[in-house]
Amino acid sequence: MTLLSKEILNSNILHQPLPVHDEQSYETLELKKSNVGIEKIIFDQNHSVLWKHEGRGALIKDTSTAGFIADSRYDSWAKGAPKDGDYVNFGEAKIITEFNRSDWSEYNQISFEILASCKNMINPNVTVSFVNDGTIKIPDIYDREGYHVINLKGEDWHTYVLDLSNLPREAIMSMAIASGANGSYMNLPGKLSYQIRNIKLQKNNLISHAKGWKASSNELIYSHIGYQTTSEKKSILWSPKHQYADFQLIDVTTGKVVYDGKSILKKEIVGNYRIFDFTDFTNEGLFVLETAGLKTDPFTIMAFDKLYGDSIWRSLNFIYCERCGCPVSGIHGTCHEDVVATFENETITFNGGWHDAGDLSQQLIQSAELTLNIIEMSEQYRESDPMLSRRLLEEGEWGIDFIFKTRLANGFHVTSAGITRWTDNHVGNMDDAQARIGNHAYDNFLLAGILAKIGNLLPDQHSLIEKITDVAQEDYEFAQTKFEISPYVHEPVFWEHTYNMSNSLFAATISWASSMLYQRTKIKKYADEATRFMDVMLDCQEVVGIDLFDGKKLQGMFYRDAGKKIFQHFNHQSRESMYAMALEGIIISQSKSKLVDDWKKSAVLLGSYYKYLKEFTQPYDMFPSGVYQMEEYQDQESFNRQHLLVGESAKEEYQIQLKNAVKIGQNLYIKRFPVWFSFRGNNAIILSAGRASAILGNLLQDQGLTDMAAGQLQWMVGKNPFNQSMVYGEGHNFAQQYTVSSGEMVGEMPVGMQTFGNEDEPYWPQFNNATYKEVWVGNAGKWMGLLSDLLKTEKRASK
Incomplete structure (x- = not known):
């Protein structure tokens, strides 16, 4: 039994936090x-x-x-x-x-x-x-x-x-x-x-570096967790020296060399490096890679579900530690019973779900999306690891309870609260926190889709299935009624997690939610609405192609609306996977539709866009932010929705940031990292893009897209320029994060890698201020969501 397994049992299957090992x-x-x-x-x-x-x-x-x-x-x-x-x-x-x-x-x-x-x-x-x-x-x-x-x-x-x-x-x-x-x-x-x-x-004299694509010349860069048996397996060394040409894999158990290989020297604009490719080695076990006196720490090669199993326990531990309203042993007692909202002369307590981040704020949509991610993961391990599956399901039920709790009459919900303090739990005195209330079509569509999909994933005869289905249909009707009166009205509150919504993402979400409800109920109305809004979504996709300097045409990406002037970007939060989720949902639920070929063509185009982006961050697998046009900053409405808390110089900085990017066409640039200002950190962005790639890889049976998706996980657990894991307790070299409210928690994940100023290269100092190193439960959810889709692909391939 491993140390982690013992600690899981000693924690009463994660009803106490796992001990932190530093x-x-x-x-x-x-x-x-x-x-x-x-x-x-x-x-x-x-x-x-x-x-x-x-x-x-x-x-x-x-x-x-x-x-x-x-x-x-x-x-x-x-x-x-x-x-x-x-x-x-x-x-x-x-x-x-x-x-x-x-x-x-x-x-x-x-x-x-x-x-x-x-x-x-x-x-x-x-x-x-x-x-x-x-x-x-x-x-x-x-x-x-x-x-x-x-x-x-x-x-x-x-x-x-x-x-x-x-x-x-x-x-x-x-x-x-x-x-x-x-x-x-x-x-x-x-x-x-x-x-x-x-x-x-x-x-x-031995200080580590913290900026740029080049890693230390005496460190092998690799995935600290390891590699899936049948997927791409590569390590990187930033040194052109000839003595590093040969490498070996050594079995840690036997001490024997099990694989000999030759590295490939790459000479790129970013510098010279060697690639150690051992993709064709598929034996399971614990190994180290060695070359000319340099070697990695031990890493595993095994089937995907086993490879990432420990990371799921650790991520679940982090999520559990962030529970709001529930005592968490060693961290906090019952909390935030005096975070309240007033609706129709009634007072509602807004605690439950999970604290949003390093602070103690609460977001309904964040907790709802996380709930779905947990349930998705529970379903994937139902047969292979029942104990993990049941514990995930229990945590997911905590989230379902919160979604129900926040519902008010006629489509209203308690939506969010900004909190950085441990309140006294006494309602009526000065330290009470006021929660926000909203009735927005987008939120209700998204919640309806989340609940419908949860209903599709829960075990048969689960006591909540009927209730979930009823609530999903009700929220959908509220959303539809409001949408028909005022279509594409965006969230008006600055701090809500859906504030940066675009029309194309709005349509994608409605189509996805409709498909989820169609799968749940088989009511034709939902299939019709899924098709209707899929048409709207596809009107926002680039299908003709934009001419590039290299003679190619860039296709597949989405714009914010059908006007096709502003590309869809994400710079902090991200729902980029929603486009792929909508395509997957409609293709699977309406597989006999005469429009299936058109939907699949859109999926192929979107996949080609991700493949094009991949080349701009080599030798790493981190997804670039995407394509930008120089004039986008001139659109005041979209600029202000995309960028929060910007200074007066933001529009000038936008232009500088693009000039530091890669110019690929007339006024057209690829940014490795987003254009951003106050809110920085790209883990949500790469995990969401990774999930889109995983969904498309499974849908199109495209191994290249699947490998790209898995690469986002590898980037986060060490295969990055700083040889650092960004999942506390996974691998090694994981740094203390911005966790001011609750302290370090096993499995915590930060908002993500940032850039310095207006540059477009990785910057990861030890300094750990918000937002880039602030821990964020949403990223633990996106980690699970991406993993669940990769597990689907592995199961399909094994049949």
């Missing part, structure tokens, strides 16, 4: 390989007097330490906070020390010791931040760069090291240590108390 974390591994060349102490007896205090609480200091103490809760909001307490905590305690344009350029890391002496706090943590007044200003205009959150260990002094190598630091003005007063465990009296000492600037 032995293979980025922070632990970096600390081990530290090789300090020069060092400068910047906190000594003379400097201790220079700390000042801001915000809540008070400064505490002596000749060798500085810190602060504050309450965890106050009876008023902090100065400048909104009066309704939306999306704020009770303030922040901070200490600051100034440096007067100090040049730190010769140092690439900072180390310090911190002591946490808190009481009744959930996840003691501090934010370390810097101000630089050099050529590149820190923080940036969106307050993303220059901030790092540390989840602290125990009530003792611990050393923490922060990589500064990618932080502009030639004119450092100040350094601050802060922590938010965001409530306490079950409203018990709480105290924040932190002290810092022994701050040292250091030059680490």
Whole structure:
């Protein structure tokens, strides 16, 4: 029995969080390989007097330490906070020390010791931040760069090291240590108390890089989890040297060489690298790849369902830890019973489902989509791993309960709440949070489709099937009534997860939801509506083709509407898979329709677009963001819907970002990463595109599309320029994320890789601010959704 299996049993099958092991974390591994060349102490007896205090609480200091103490809760909001307490905590305690344009350029890391002496706090943590007044200003205009959150260990002094190598630091003005007063465990009296000492600037001769496509020249880049037996298997080395031409696979169990191969030298614009291709090796087992003294950690080769089984347990652990309204042992008690909405003189408590992210906000649509992803995964493992399937089903039922709970009369739903604090659970006092209410056709169509598909997937005779079917039909009718009166009316609330909706995605969602209801009920009306809105969706697809500089035509991608002026993009959240889901739904449910060939042609075109995109991020498998036109920023309505919290310079930055992309035609560019501003991180984007590719691969029986889909998973578990896993506890070199509310959780996934400024190459510093390194349950759901479609393909292939 593996260690993970034992821990799953000890957790009562994930009714307690899995223990967090940080032995293979980025922070632990970096600390081990530290090789300090020069060092400068910047906190000594003379400097201790220079700390000042801001915000809540008070400064505490002596000749060798500085810190602060504050309450965890106050009876008023902090100065400048909104009066309704939306999306704020009770303030922040901070200490600051100034440096007067100090040049730190010769140092690439900072180390310090911190002591946490808190009481009744959930996840003691501090934010370390810097101000630089050099050529590149820190923080940036969106307050993303220059901030790092540390989840602290125990009530003792611990050393923490922060990589500064990618932080502009030639004119450092100040350094601050802060922590938010965001409530306490079950409203018990709480105290924040932190002290810092022994701050040292250091030059680490072995520091890791954090920007660009090139990986370290002494590291083999590979999928830390491993590879499926019958799929593509490749490793990458960024070195052209001849001694790395030959490689071997070694069986870890026997120590014997089981495969000899020769690498392929590639010379590209991004640099020279070697590919170690062992796709034709299909034996199962545990292996290492070795070449000229370099070797990987052990990885597995096995059937797909076994290969990713552990990652599903870990992802499910993360999801469980993010439960809202339910006590989670070791993290929080019953929570957010005073997040409320008022509807027709009634008060509704808006807790349940799962916390959205590193904060504690709640989104109905996010929880609903996650519910479907969990149920999809449960169905895939029903026969091969009944225990996993049943535990997934239990978690999915928690989500179904939340969907039902948030329904109001006549198509209204409680939809979302912005929360960053642990409220006191007492309704009627100042710290209550107000939830939003909406009645929007898109949300109701999407919810109807989600529930209908869940009904199609649940085990026969499940007690909720009839209820789910009734609710799905009701929500669909509410949506249809509203849509016929005011078609394509978009979500008006800035913070809702469907705010960036386009007409084409609207039509795709209606068609998909109609197909799901047709499968559930066999009522012809739903088939007719699926066909009607599929026609609308296909009117938004590029079928003629756009001329490119290389003589090819670019086809298959979707525009935001039938006017075909603005391409469909996603830059934070993503529902890109919906187009493929709609095609799959209608082709399967109406397989005898005379329009099936037309629908399949659309699927082929969309698949060709993904194949074209693949070439722009080689040797990695990460899906590029897609094709952009230079003039798109001039469309004010779509620009504002796609980009939240943008500055005045956003339209100018848009043009700069495209100029840093690859020009493929007249005013036409391929962006590897999205055009983005404040909200950054592309895991949702690549997982959603990956799911689209997996669906199309299965639908068209195209192994190339299937391999591309699996490549998105490999990118997230190590096969990226930084040799880092982005799934905490999977593989190795996984970094601490932005998890300020709940602390590190096994299986957590961040929003995703970002870029620096207006560049178009990967940027993944140790700094872990929102949004790029904020953990996000939606990505755990998209991980499961993509996996479930790949499992379908494996099952089909094995028949």
